[in-house]
Amino acid sequence: MPVPALRDVSFAISRGEVVGVLGESGAGKTTLAMAALQLLAPTARIVNGSVRFMGRDLTRLKEKELERIRGAQLSLVFQEPAISLSPVMRVGTQIANVLRAHRGWNRAHCRGQAEKLMAEVGLRETERMYEAYPHELSSGEKQRVVVAQAIACEPAIVIADEPTANLDTTTEAQVLQLFKDMKARFSLGLLFITHNPALLAGFADRVMVMYAGQIVEQGPLAAVLQQPLHPYSAGLLRCVPDDRPFESGKKSFLPIPGDPPDLATLPNACAFEVRCRSRLPICATCVPDVTQPAPGQSVRCFNPGECGNGF
Amino acid sequence: MASDLVRAVNLRKIYRPHRWFSAKTRTVVALDGVDLAIPRGATLALTGQSGSGKSTLGRCIAGLEEPTSGEIWFDEQNISGLSGRDLRPFRKEIQFIFQDAGTALNPRFSAAAIVEEPLVIAGWNEQECRRRALEIMDQVQLSPAWANRRPSEFSGGQRQRLAIARALTLDPKLLILDEALSSVDMSIRAQLVNLLLQLQASLGLTYLFISHDLALLPYVADQVAIMNKGRIVEVCGVADFYRHDTHRGYAAPVGTGYATGGRWLGQFRN
DSSP states (O other): OOOOSSOSOOOOOOTTOEEEEEOOTTSSHHHHHHHHTTOOOTTOOOOSOOOEETTEEGGGSOHHHHHHHBTTTEEEEOSOHHHHSOTTSOHHHHHHHHHHHHHOOOHHHHHHHHHHHHHHTTOSSHHHHHTOOGGGSOHHHHHHHHHHHHHTTOOSEEEEESTTTTSOHHHHHHHHHHHHHHHHHSOOEEEEEESOHHHHTTTOSEEEEEETTEEEEEEEHHHHHHSOOSHHHHHHHHTSOOSSHHHHOOOSOOOOOSOOOOGGGOOSSOTTGGGOSSOOGGGGTSOOOEEEEETTEEEEOSSTTTTOOOO | OTTEEEEEEEEEEEEOOOOTTOOOOOOEEEEEEEEEEEETTOEEEEEESTTSSHHHHHHHHHTSSOOSEEEEEETTEEOTTOOGGGTHHHHTTEEEEOSOHHHHSOTTSOHHHHHHHHHHHHTOOHHHHHHHHHHHHHHTTOOGGGTTOOGGGSOHHHHHHHHHHHHHTTOOSEEEEESTTTTSOHHHHHHHHHHHHHHHHHHOOEEEEEOSOGGGHHHHOSEEEEEETTEEEEEEEHHHHHHOHHHHHHHGGGOOSTTSSTTTTGGGOO
């Protein structure tokens, strides 16, 4: 039976812009990234819709044409750096190979450029590091190598899928800083996928909140964090620990009750209805359309903004 | 003190990694004279950088590792020298919850089978086992209707609840949670924190909460112990830990902990 992993998802991202994608596991964040790059598993099918990138529809391109775009103009950073890298190839070579494949430079030149990129992403002793194998690197260093690969050909768009998950908090902060530096240094568009709203603060320009394969809220960062319109966005923000819990007296969570829905058996209703604190009778009867209660901020909810501030 | 459920006295653990083709032996001092006491019914958070010895300490207390020297007292009894049959009664009192429930649960067992396995080993009859398993699944908010599902059919948060259920089967006194909330989503983390607090209140459990996420500690811990290079450098109440920046001095290398927390969001809070 087909499972709808993405439903009616539309968005745009341009150069120089950071768009955060927020949502729980199973919301369709990774499927979205894979669909954008045409890297979906053979069992997945794009039923309708298109992915337009620099004037071309990626869903209509042949594999050979896609190969020229992927990793060059449109690149991806995966969640787990240890799996993204080949364990039997020196990390420097893995960066140089990206350049060789897309730029066609000779080996020596590629090596030089790869070392420059390694310095760019904050790796030290690049000459020695070039010769290292992934297992000799810490997880933070590995993720830097993956970022170096992603930016090697100065892409227009980079999609980062939970790039800091599974890193300890120190390394997480460093890798996040790296992405912030990259944003400032190159005018690349970054689609940053995460389940942690705190990572987006002070970083993303816009936020899209995903739930059960849909974008349920979209808007400027400050608007979504301060005045979340969808009860799910508000619920997610309530799950972020307070940094001054003793001063603010907020020492307990008010989590979103229940579990994410099973996409195979979605009802003809708002998918969040069963977990929602501000549901109306209409929520259980049909799927809400996208509305724009505030300029630049759109939401898929019959009762938007009735959840108050996330805090 | 009589009110402490667990005490570690001058605990040392030295690893001598076996190295192929090398005559040199390098030793790693994972625990370097650790003294620790966990009060009954309380939560002690153990924090510190990666490699500071937090997990080793937890594993020593759980009996998964044997300390090189030192004593572990549980419920006024010295359990450090015990092994095999003598240690058995204590094994059920101390349960361990791992970071990744996905790999900690047998993928070929049903949910109920995972939860009831300890009882099967203890020799309970089939019906009693199932009854108890369903009772505990209910306690951790897993529907008894899911008893025959396998771990892969659950979400990450549900799997971690299943791991908690299994740990509770034998009515333990102490749960050791080794980064148990580190690999689940923020929203699930909040749910699990509330579940753990609720279980602690109703069952009188004692927690050793190993975590590098400082932002979470005020929500779960009564006391915080900070480890650095195999030693405990500081133990204090959780409020003090947050009130005084001096305490954060040790914590700073632990990292921003706040990366997951509200510091970045602070600017948006009203």
